Amino acid sequence: MDELDRAIVNRLQGGFPLCERPFAAAALDLGLEEKVLLERLEKLLQDGTLTRFGPMYDAERLGGALTLCAMSVPAADFERVAALVNAHPEVAHNYERMHRLNMWFVLATESPSEIERVIRTIEAQTATPVLEFPRLEAYFVELRLTA
Amino acid sequence: MNRVDEKIVRATQAGLPLVPEPYRAIAEAIGVSEKTVRSRMREMLADGRIRRIGAVPNHYALGYTVNAMSVWDVPDEAADALGAAVGALPFVTHCYLRPRLPPDWPYNLFAMVHGRTRLEVEHKLVEIRGVLGARLRAQDVLFSARILKKTGLRL
Numbered sequence A: 001m002d003e004l005d006r007a008i009v010n011r012l013q014g015g016f017p018l019c020e021r022p023f024a025a026a027a028l029d030l031g032l033e034e035k036v037l038l039e040r041l042e043k044l045l046q047d048g049t050l051t052r053f054g055p056m057y058d059a060e061r062l063g064g065a066l067t068l069c070a071m072s073v074p075a076a077d078f079e080r081v082a083a084l085v086n087a088h089p090e091v092a093h094n095y096e097r098m099h100r101l102n103m104w105f106v107l108a109t110e111s112p113s114e115i116e117r118v119i120r121t122i123e124a125q126t127a128t129p130v131l132e133f134p135r136l137e138a139y140f141v142e143l144r145l146t147a
Numbered sequence B: 001m002n003r004v005d006e007k008i009v010r011a012t013q014a015g016l017p018l019v020p021e022p023y024r025a026i027a028e029a030i031g032v033s034e035k036t037v038r039s040r041m042r043e044m045l046a047d048g049r050i051r052r053i054g055a056v057p058n059h060y061a062l063g064y065t066v067n068a069m070s071v072w073d074v075p076d077e078a079a080d081a082l083g084a085a086v087g088a089l090p091f092v093t094h095c096y097l098r099p100r101l102p103p104d105w106p107y108n109l110f111a112m113v114h115g116r117t118r119l120e121v122e123h124k125l126v127e128i129r130g131v132l133g134a135r136l137r138a139q140d141v142l143f144s145a146r147i148l149k150k151t152g153l154r155l
Helices: A003-011 A022-030 A034-046 A075-086 A112-126 B003-012 B022-030 B034-046 B076-087 B118-135
Strands: A050-057 A065-071 A091-097 A103-109 A131-133 B050-057 B066-073 B092-097 B109-115 B138-150
Touching: A003 A022, A003 A034, A003 B050, A022 A034, A022 B022, A034 A050, A050 B003, A050 B034, A065 A112, A075 A091, A075 A103, A075 A112, A075 B138, A103 A112, A103 B138, B003 B022, B003 B034, B022 B034, B034 B050, B066 B118, B076 B092, B076 B109, B076 B118, B109 B118, B118 B138
Parallel strands: none
Antiparallel strands: A050 B050, A065 A103, A065 A131, A091 A103, A091 B138, B066 B109, B066 B138, B092 B109
């Protein structure tokens, strides 16, 4: 990653324009040609520096439901339980964390009733209780990283 | 949400096409005008259904390999003010109020902190502690050991 890549990553994490030629407009701001910006973005996506380029949707505002869940899984059983949990398409991400509650995952569904259904299914499949931590309030959610 | 918005969400949730006129490409794919795509997206941006449009970096690729979920117990009546103060710290990427589950889980404020080293993250946690001050009753931090699954939003 060179200086130009860094500038693109740092300055294009939001505010991409909704005009007919948005890459040309964004390139102009960066002092680049449209073609160069498109090539750089292609490369940054291919090498995994960027996971995506486009709109970031808010699942809840789109009418879906989202919740954070945690489980305490014995080490000997961890891989099996992880595979069972991850097999649900509603599990958006799942992290192993260093804590007694060692598995933390986010459920994203199209409606709140489905959250309950998926949690009950996971509990039945794994014979492990699932703790649910729905979000009550969000404070300044802004994910911006400096490259 | 109307049918056109839904089609736009489905067509763009994995990303915009990297072509000079991406909104036209989406419009052609879903059978509406280019102007419609842009005006619907502008409205979704205004009402918060779209948080922002741009590059979504991969934490690991940028060297942010340490991910800490810090959890704090603060009095309910102070939670909104403290949550806003913690959320405003530049290194806190998400800050949420969530329910306590006593007796095992006394914490109600969750703040995600990302860093390049564990030491860097620990310094940031000290800063959060400073913001919470005397209102802080208990705390814990859960460092990530491994990503087990990560997918974007899928409708």
